[in-house]
Amino acid sequence: MPVAFITAMSTMAKQLGANRVITGTKIPHPCGDPTLSAEADKALRRAIVICALEALQKDVAGPTIFVPDITFTSG
Amino acid sequence: MRLELATFSLRDIQFGSHTACSKGTLTINKDELAKLILEDKRVSSADLDVAYPGEKTRIVKIHDVVEPRVKVSGPGCVFPGILGPVETVGEGRTHTLSGITVMTSAEYRPTILSGTEARSGGIVDMWGPGASLTPFGATINIVLMVKLIDGVTELEAHEAIQSAEFRVARRLAETTRNLAPEGVETFELSICDPSLPRVVYVLTCLTEWHHAHSLIAYCGLPIRESLPTLMHPNELLDGTITVDARRGGGIFTTTWIWMTHPIVLELLRRHGKQLNFLGVILQRTRFETEFGKQVSATCVSQMARLLGAEGAVITRIVTSGNNFVDVALTVQALERKGIKTVFLTPEWGGKDGNELPLVFYVPEATAMVSTGSFERDVTVPKPDKVIGVGDTRLVNVYSEDKPFSPRDEVTLPSSFLMTGGVDWFGHLTLTCEEN
Numbered sequence: 001m002p003v004a005f006i007t008a009m010s011t012m013a014k015q016l017g018a019n020r021v022i023t024g025t026k027i028p029h030p031c032g033d034p035t036l037s038a039e040a041d042k043a044l045r046r047a048i049v050i051c052a053l054e055a056l057q058k059d060v061a062g063p064t065i066f067v068p069d070i071t072f073t074s075g
Numbered sequence: 076m077r078l079e080l081a082t083f084s085l086r087d088i089q090f091g092s093h094t095a096c097s098k099g100t101l102t103i104n105k106d107e108l109a110k111l112i113l114e115d116k117r118v119s120s121a122d123l124d125v126a127y128p129g130e131k132t133r134i135v136k137i138h139d140v141v142e143p144r145v146k147v148s149g150p151g152c153v154f155p156g157i158l159g160p161v162e163t164v165g166e167g168r169t170h171t172l173s174g175i176t177v178m179t180s181a182e183y184r185p186t187i188l189s190g191t192e193a194r195s196g197g198i199v200d201m202w203g204p205g206a207s208l209t210p211f212g213a214t215i216n217i218v219l220m221v222k223l224i225d226g227v228t229e230l231e232a233h234e235a236i237q238s239a240e241f242r243v244a245r246r247l248a249e250t251t252r253n254l255a256p257e258g259v260e261t262f263e264l265s266i267c268d269p270s271l272p273r274v275v276y277v278l279t280c281l282t283e284w285h286h287a288h289s290l291i292a293y294c295g296l297p298i299r300e301s302l303p304t305l306m307h308p309n310e311l312l313d314g315t316i317t318v319d320a321r322r323g324g325g326i327f328t329t330t331w332i333w334m335t336h337p338i339v340l341e342l343l344r345r346h347g348k349q350l351n352f353l354g355v356i357l358q359r360t361r362f363e364t365e366f367g368k369q370v371s372a373t374c375v376s377q378m379a380r381l382l383g384a385e386g387a388v389i390t391r392i393v394t395s396g397n398n399f400v401d402v403a404l405t406v407q408a409l410e411r412k413g414i415k416t417v418f419l420t421p422e423w424g425g426k427d428g429n430e431l432p433l434v435f436y437v438p439e440a441t442a443m444v445s446t447g448s449f450e451r452d453v454t455v456p457k458p459d460k461v462i463g464v465g466d467t468r469l470v471n472v473y474s475e476d477k478p479f480s481p482r483d484e485v486t487l488p489s490s491f492l493m494t495g496g497v498d499w500f501g502h503l504t505l506t507c508e509e510n
Contacts, residue, residue, distance in 0.1 A: 008365060009365060011400070015435060074363075075370065
């Protein structure tokens, strides 16, 4: 069964052998950003989940990182 | 910047009617020092005891440890920004009392009851298997037992514990102000033979921006989300870097290990002889995004390149997998800029050593030194005496754990002991055998 793994630590997840890794926002909140407005947070979460759903439909030869169409601004 | 570090080696400590240092013996007036601690109105009670190497004594609830030092000439003071104004230190002359420590066994009513910020303090054994895992098994330790009043905030608790410890340490070092030291070592990054290899030390420090104190402070200012900072190594010897004095426990560093840093001292001693020591890059780690980790790694490697480094030594503190990634990415970034890098780190590996030793891997990390494992258990025997603040019948290190009796033989994760079987910077002489 294909699995899409959303995590802020995508390189580490790839090393551990996860086949479909989606780069999330931040370790404490990989799938969203509580500092954004509700509307902007929803758009961000949507972009990450869509990226994960697309990854599920793709064939991969081995561990692969998918980067959603979002902007990373926080450390 | 030229610093003379004048050493007074102490072989004995006695309680007496006045506080003074003479011929390797430090006499302490207990009442005077207790009174000094009680000047801080946040302290409700203060007492002192001394633990000697070899005696069957267990010290509990330890929150921080420090080596007594005082500045006798040159700008600023030891622990700038805390015991005096903010000042660039590392120049002039500093007196240090070696062979002894001041350690604080402290108790207060915490407002944080769980998580990594909630601590009851670490343990030091003065004999047996526990003593071999800590530099404090071989030093004479003056234990301050400090209780704080109710109602202090977490940051006030840190300040009060640290202030008691630092002021007592300064008072003890003051006893040597007019005495001749046994030895004086001079540390200076003078211009040297340009053919010597140019080496930088990357001192990474995990900090937690969201806690009352972030863990590591520069001139008393807790470092939160900064990019790397360039330091003169002498600044460390004068106590520019301090820690969160509430923590304790094996997995956190004490102030003592930063001010007596063996890698910094060794690089200073070899400067102009075998290498050209360029300075210390203090790198804040534990960014919460891979993006942040990459920015920090890139920034350190560029700073090292601008310094003209050909080689780098990099260490880490605190047993965090998160922080391991920052440091590994920094090793990668340094190597990719052509800077040969040696990486010192402890391992995981599980209780029997059969699990994965590292959580992350970069192919560029080709020269690594293991500084121990914090996942092993240690059985420590029954002591004759337990020193610690308040009720010592039951203690714990992590507030959420089941308390245990320190008055009996007990098997503990090595991380309960300071410094937990992990030798961050090379204070111990432990090694391993390949079977």
